[in-house]
Amino acid sequence: MGEYEHLHHTFEPVFDGKSRILILGTFPSVKSRENEFYYGHPQNRFWKVLAAVTGADTPVGTEEKIRFLKDSKISIWDVIDSCDIIGSSDSSIRNVVPADLSVILEKADIRQIYANGGKAWQLYQKYLLPAAGRSCIKLPSTSPANAAFSLERLKEEWSVIKEHLEENDMPGSFRIQP
Template sequence: MAEYQHISHGFKPVFDERSRVLVLGSFPSVLSRENRFYYGNPQNRFWRVMATVLGEPDPDVDDIPGKRAMLLRHGIALWDVIESCDVRGSSDASIRNVVPADVARITRAAPIRSVLCNGGTAGHLYRRWLLPVTGIEAEVLPSTSPANAAWGLERLTERWRAALS
């Protein structure tokens, strides 16, 4: 197994002054860190789910500006709960020594009305570190990670659609 490394997030949140919904993951995977953008593992279903729910074409895997624009057109901000931590590879279960993200950076600039956490780890970390800052209860959604095999794409999409509507 990979050794622990202290790693900083490495890229900026997606938001603007029109963002109303904040979607939070836990911490970027190795592939996301290499690609310097969210959900960089092509097996992660996040971008397929979002495109379907938002009625948009599925963005190309390398189209970071297109992914960013798709979210912003629909008032969605995207970030992670953790700014830096000790982690082994991409394992959420290995996360320790958390430095939380400065979520107030978004909530000061945008009228965030709801927070959605992508998976249980993000939800747990949000409640511990960021709920006291935002005062907004989060809805924890099933993870779009390929590790969440219990949720097929169609079921996952419908659950995310219900939360975003």
């Protein structure tokens, strides 16, 4: 299976003051670490799903992905700042140091936080919920390891993010979800 490595997250979150939702992964995969950007594995369906949900073309290349996210009012980051991990295996993660979400939450009007997969959601609940004080909605993972979800099913499940992207952009328009 490989050996544990202690790794630190090496790239910044993507967001700006107009971001309305925050999507959190667990920790960058081997391919993402090689590419120095999120969801770098060619089989990960993250970019295809977001493009479909927002009605945009699938972005290619880091700069285009950043522009797409900002234009779509979507911010992304990971729950973990550093951890011990074997390769890209979320199930091997241990010795977690969580990310500091205040970097985004203090600068953007984030209306909802979403977790890309069950492990990101579990780690959010354990490490970040107490400090963030905000609920996080679990979405099915876009990872190629999540073979139970077809691309079509992922698009359907992920379409819930549109609600917070299409709301009135007036200050104070934040709605508490039941």
